[in-house]
Amino acid sequence: MIFDPPLTTATLVQRYKRFLFDAVLPDGTAITGSCPNTGSMRGLTTPGSRIWMSEHDSPTRKYRQMLEIVEADDTLVGINTGLPNRLAEEAIRLGLVGDLGSYPHLAREQKYGRSSRIDILLSEPERGLAYVEVKNVHFSRTRGLAEFPDSPTARGAKHLDELGDMVEAGNRAIMIYLVQRSDCNRLRICRDFDLAYARAFDRAMARGVEAYAVKCQVSPRQIRPTGLMTVDEAALAAL
Structure with missing residues (x-):
């Protein structure tokens, strides 16, 4: 971008x-x-x-x-929530997010779930559908650690449950946390700000939803995805 x-x-x-x-x-x-x-x-x-x-x-x-x-915090932070879907799509096409870049078809803002729209829908005849939800992340209170959410989000918890439903229906479902800051190398679910979201995250992981956090390089000239960072390692290890 x-x-x-x-x-x-x-x-x-x-x-x-x-x-x-x-x-x-x-x-x-x-x-x-x-x-x-x-x-x-x-x-x-x-x-x-x-x-x-x-x-x-x-x-x-x-x-x-x-x-x-x-x-x-001595770093540049992108705050425009209109950019994460475009940046996530760029990361997918660059092959930065697992094998998602190998899906030949990509559609945006497709209806699914409980009156919702999925940010990105990937498809391939033999592998079927992969539902990709994107969340913007810019909060950090410990150096090197990004956290989501930075305030309660019932809508975010709903999306996690809907992704779990897609997995149980035989599809893939992926949560991408798009981190618009350059000073972090891992992401943690912010349980002290929104325990309901954290529990929805745990349920989603247990149901087979995949989670990735994409790191971005932010400058006044451009914001570009550069790779992945660790996602809530302690929570994932406990499942």
Whole structure:
């Protein structure tokens, strides 16, 4: 994912109402922009943080600038939740996620489960279907360790149960955690923030759902998937 045109930098003043942020440009101009992340963004909204924004000239947009990257913990963190599906697809096509790149057919946003849509549906006549759900990850409170979720997510637990249903129906089901930061080498399910999600994760793994965490290199020029990291090693070992 290459940013074209290049991102511009600013200093964060505040992020508020989930969809908005205020910032100051290098020349001192105060601006308000849109935030493409409705989650808690825990640890990524500190006033004074350096940020990078994409610029949009469309007359239908209310705000010209959109937040893309925040500097936190001496690393760059991608916050745009509209990017993970594209980055996961890129990782699959590059052969970074197990054998998923060998499936010849890939479709996006297909209906399945309980009134849901699967992010990526892979298919091959002899092997059948592989359902791929993608989650964005940007939370870290211990160096080297990414965690998900950063706030309770009943919807995320529902998706895990639906993936388990797909396995029991004779298909493959895969959970991809797309980590938009470069300073982590393993991912842990955040049990102290959302025990219900953690239990849904454990159920899904026991039912045969596969889990991968994709590491990304993040820069103001591009965000690109680079490989895999360990997923909740302690939980997987206990199954």
